[in-house]
Amino acid sequence: MSPPGFRGVFPYLVSPVDGKGRVKAGVLKRLVNRLVKAGVHGLTPLGSTGEFAYLTPAQRRRVVEITLDACAGRVPVVAGVASASTQDAIRQAKDYEKMGADGILTIMETYFPIPPEGVESYFREIARAVSCPVVLYTNPNFSRGDLTPEVIERLARVPNIRYLKDASSNTGRLLSVMNRVGGRLQIFSASAHIPLCVMLIGGVGWMAGPACLVPGQSVRLHELAVAGKWEEAMSLQRAMWRLNQAFAKYNLAACIKAGLELQGFDVGPPLPPQPPLSKEGRAEVKRVLQDLSAF
Secondary structure, eight states, X not given: OOOSSOOEXXXXXXXXXXXXXXXXXXXXXXXXXXXXXXXXXXXXXXXXXXXXXXXXXXXXXXXXXXXXXXXXXXSOBEEEEEXXXXXXXXXXXXXXXXXXXXXXXXXXXXXXXXXXXXXXXXXXHHHHHOSSOEEEEEOTTTOSSOOOHHHHHHHTTSTTEEEEEEOSXXXXXXXXXXXXXXXXXXXXXXXXXXXXXXXXXXXXXXXXXXXXXXXXXXXXXXXXXXXXXXHHHHHHHHHHHHHHHHHHHSOHHHHHHHHHHHTTOOOOSOOTTSOOOOHHHHHHHHHHHHHTTOO
């Protein structure tokens, strides 16, 4: 039996919003149902793929509300909390926990540079404000307030900070973090890493947008890794990696939304000022999805 807690594939959900700023409840519910039926182990609204930085507070709350309603307790929902203000982030975290979120994914937005002690305080205070498990999210490619290995080691001693979702793409740095924290934090990969490699060094799964497009293949990859069938898993990972190459070449949310549109989900374009995916990008995503039998 697996130890308790979050593990496996947690897709970062898109945030479908219409031209009047309304969250498309029917589309998001349909996507949630598709993912749960495909066997994903959890759902993460308001991750990077959810374009949290471009949503209003009311839109963010609505995305979480719809996700929880559609999921109906079938898998854990870990809601993203992001702000440049500690007090605002605490308010979000408390609200989402009260709504029924099973966990909180903590993201730090920044404008002025924040020293390590300020970064540590932000995450520590959010965790203290809730009783549910907290996932630290480090993404130095997009954030000016990165979580250093030293800060992560100290935060790992906060009782309900139990997970790290690392999007640094530096697997060596991640292994150093794992050595520092021992078993106090369970590690989730991002699509920026090769998820299978993170599983090999002791990760428990991945939280990433591509699983919205290929949920069945993602679940299968996780199952192969857990079973130690590394050769078969690597063959599947190589095929799936082409999606990540497309995302690195173009805008992440634009790629995933375009792919979902191709699959019949009316999620709409990425939120302004992000541009929609180019014709060339759309054709490339379509080719990869066809090769992965994702239609």
